[in-house]
Amino acid sequence: MRWDGLFEDIEARWADLGWQGTVAEAAELTRAEWAGITLADRLRGARGAELRVHLVGGQALHVRVRTVGRTWFGVDLTGGGSAVVRTAAVAAVEGSLGAAVPEPAGVAGEIGLAAVLRGVARSRAAVTVVGLRGDVIVEGTVDRVGADHLDIARHARDEARRRGAVRGVLVVPFSAVGLVRGAEGLE
Template structure:
């Protein structure tokens, strides 16, 4: 009997088994790491690139992604500036190959209310669309609460002036899926 050959064969089998175990552990670790990646981090990695979105109401958007918040994304399309509530996104038809986590804990916590407050300060005329794709209102944001905004309703092509305001509409954040700049919008 060739003992040397037997031992060499056993060593080769053990080495192969060890390598297979190592490969299985690496695959499991990769799956575990991927399970900790949030959609906003993948979207943040796509800032500056074209993005195709399918919204829950069936609308398809193609935009250039500019910024990513904790619950929203912002960018531009052919009609101008827009903000999309992530809850309204049914699918992303873009690869999202790069992951970029937000390093600032403060910025990670900035919700859509922060963005609405900024739009309010800038007195930007907006078109606000709801989850079902219907128009919720057009006008200028007057106030922003914890979970809602007050929209001074006026024609999109007019500045917010006392005589042009036709009413005030209180809109919960959860009801909004898309906010567009009114200047170029044709909702």
């Protein structure tokens, strides 16, 4: 009997079993890791990338990802303008989302949608608020932002917010908002 051959064969089988175990373990770790990745993590990994974002209402936006929060992301719209999109309004994303970047450690409280919209209010820029189904809820200027809603002074998007141009104030809960975009991005 050739002992050397027998031992080599046994060692090869053990090595193969060990490798198979390692492959299975790696696959399980990968599944576990993916289980903790959020859409926001994947969008964060796609900063600067051009994507096609399909909204729940059927609209599709061609965008470049700029910044990402837990429940929203800021984009530049192809063709001009910018928008803040609530992830709750997203049905699907087309494009390269292969990388995932977790939220930076030590971030003391995420910048929420309310904080972003307060920045929009400070800019006094005309906006269009689009609902979850893709319908335009209101055009105007963000006057105030509460914890879960915003007040929009209604006026034509090509007019400045002046007392004579305002046709009322509409209070919109965040839960109804799909995205808020600058009026300049609408044609």
